[in-house]
Amino acid sequence: MSDVEIAPTHDWNGDSGTRWAANLARLDMMLEDFGNAALAAASARPDEHILDIGCGSGTSTFPLAEQVGAGGHVLGVDISEQLVEIARAAAPADAAVEFRCADAATAALPAGSFDLLFSRFGVMFFDDPVAAFAHMRCALKTGGRLAFVCWRGAQENDWVRLPMAAIRDIVEPVPTDPTAPGPFAFGDRQRLADILAAAGFTAIDIAPLDTTISYGRGSTREEAVDDALDMAFQVGPLARALADQPADIREKASVAVREAFAKRPGATSVLIDGAAWIVTARN
Numbered sequence: 670m671s672d673v674e675i676a677p678t679h680d681w682n683g684d685s686g687t688r689w690a691a692n693l694a695r696l697d698m699m700l701e702d703f704g705n706a707a708l709a710a711a712s713a714r715p716d717e718h719i720l721d722i723g724c725g726s727g728t729s730t731f732p733l734a735e736q737v738g739a740g741g742h743v744l745g746v747d748i749s750e751q752l753v754e755i756a757r758a759a760a761p762a763d764a765a766v767e768f769r770c771a772d773a774a775t776a777a778l779p780a781g782s783f784d785l786l787f788s789r790f791g792v793m794f795f796d797d798p799v800a801a802f803a804h805m806r807c808a809l810k811t812g813g814r815l816a817f818v819c820w821r822g823a824q825e826n827d828w829v830r831l832p833m834a835a836i837r838d839i840v841e842p843v844p845t846d847p848t849a850p851g852p853f854a855f856g857d858r859q860r861l862a863d864i865l866a867a868a869g870f871t872a873i874d875i876a877p878l879d880t881t882i883s884y885g886r887g888s889t890r891e892e893a894v895d896d897a898l899d900m901a902f903q904v905g906p907l908a909r910a911l912a913d914q915p916a917d918i919r920e921k922a923s924v925a926v927r928e929a930f931a932k933r934p935g936a937t938s939v940l941i942d943g944a945a946w947i948v949t950a951r952n
């Protein structure tokens with residue numbers, strides 16, 4: 670058994686979506702470098718038509734819309750009504766964007782119409798990833814591009830590795846399948862390549878991206894560690910693992926997780942390692 674066991678449950682149109690919405694600003698800060706690397710790999714051009722898969726509150730949809738300009742169009746699709754509402758409310762009046770609340774795995778999409786399928790961490794939650802990617806590929810023009818960023822394994826990502834290892838002796842780990850739908854479903858590079866090939870994509874490139882994440886911020890070191898702890902308790906695998914635990918267990922977990930974050934460097938933030946794949950492919 671790995672020392673990082675992650676419960677795979679995600680209720681994006683319920684609790685997971687609510688937690689994501691409540692922590693948008695800090696999540697956007699945490700994910701910024703990853704999103705920018707995916708946008709660079711996608712290299713959207715003026716007049717293109719783009720599908721942003723699992724677009725959430727639209728953080729990646731808006732820069733894509735700027736890149737395609739008035740002659741292009743970006744459709745953001747997300748399964749969370751709450752996040753789609755936030756995205757719609759934030760959309761500039763003149764932006765060529767549209768948001769739709771739908772399951773990207775099955776949503777009715779115009780055949781052969783997009784130049785680019787893009788995603789920032791929104792494609793790891795499909796029950797049947799081959800069927801989902803094959804479905805979305807049908808909406809891509811011949812020769813069109815796929816570009817997305819997804820997490821590598823939980824073991825390589827401190828934002829989950831540190832807190833989950835810290836509570837290992839406090840909360841009984843639930844044995845899980847590392848390939849089950851969830852943030853780390855695509856941690857195995859070969860499995861991801863096989864999924865995309867089976868879905869009909871070609872020229873598949875899966876490149877590692879390692880960055881230092883500023884997880885938690887504050888005007889002092891203490892504040893930053895507290896902020897990192899609060900964030901881990903609010904959103905992600907630790908939050909899910911502790912959701913139904915009694916107060917005394919949560920308190921013990923809080924002490925252990927705080928200690929783990931406090932060991933990491935950083936003056937006004939907690940600097941931790943983050944590991945993702947930047948994935949590109951063609952139709």
Ligand SMILES: C[S@@+](CC[C@H](N)C(=O)[O-])C[C@H]1O[C@@H](n2cnc3c(N)ncnc32)[C@H](O)[C@@H]1O
Pocket residue numbers: 681682686700722723724725726727728729746747748749752771772773774788789790791792794795
């Ligand atoms: C980790 S969040 C990323 C959100 C956004 N792309 C960002 O970077 O801020 C994953 C997103 O994928 C969405 N999602 C999960 N499964 C989906 C599906 N089958 N169809 C559409 N969206 C989905 C969730 O609702 C959530 O907004």
